[in-house]
Amino acid sequence: MNTIEYPLRETWPDLLKRPTTTYESIEPIVHGVFNDVRKNGDEALKTYTQKFDGVSLSKIAVNEDEIQAASAALSSELKEAIQLAKNNIETFHKAQRTQRISVETAPGVQCWQEKRPIAKVGLYIPGGTAPLFSSILMLALPAKIAGCKEIVLCSPPDKSGNLNPAILYTAQLCGVTQIFKVGGIQAIAAMTFGTESIPKTYKIFGPGNQYVTVAKQVAT
Structure with missing residues (x-):
């Protein structure tokens, strides 16, 4: 951290500028990571996790023991609040379901409209000090209600190689089928x-920083 004391007034605008990174400067980085992951798979993911998250992982998949430990670590008050939010979100999205619509637009011409779920969806949940388990509720529940068979979640681990207990508990509660300790461009x-x-x-959803945002744009 740089500490600047009593700067001249004319320097204030430059000092207060927030650093920005353009799409053009991020895109080559994204392509480099994409090519590495496509070529080297899990080994590339572990290398980037060590580089960016500061932790060496032998396995990137979350197991059942970790999920059970996460549930035990949370207070009953927080779990009740998550369950209440889950119930409300489910009620809202279940109301969006519609039946197949069939219309004969002309004699012998039958047209129809129906909604079909995406078979496999990916969810990205950022890490940090404030776990966005609310994003899991708002992404995983609609996917589950829609009928998605596989819901894959990626989130960066902390320095101990763990995911926040609230993220694991909420993911399990909402029907996420697989959880992985991977973040950033490499997760996308x-x-x-x-x-x-x-x-x-087949489709990736979720918030993220500018690098994750560009990665999702490149992925499409």
Whole structure:
């Protein structure tokens, strides 16, 4: 951290500018990571996790023991609040379901409209000090209600190699089928191409920083 004391007034605008990174400067980085993950799979993911998250992982998949431990670590008050939010979100999205619509637009010409779920979807949930388990509720529940068979979630681990207990508890509660300790561009790449551990998905959802945002744009 730089500490600047008593700067001249004319320097204030420059000092207050927030650093910005353009799409053009990020895109080559994204392509480089994508190519590496496509070629080297899980090993590339572990390398980037060590580089950016500061932790070495032997396995990137979350197991059942970790999910059970996460549930035990949360207070009953928080779990009740998550359950209440789940019930409200489910009620709203279940109302969006519609029946197949069939119309004969002309004699012998039958047209119809129906909604079909995406078979495999990927969810990206950022890490950090404030876990966005609310994003899991708003993404995983509509996917489950729609009938998505596989819901894959990626989120960056902390320095101990763990995901926040609230993220694991909420993911399990909402029907996420697989959870992985992977973040950043490499997570989007893994869900785009697939690796030895992470399945390829057909659509990726979720918030993220500018690098994740560009990665999702490149993936499409």
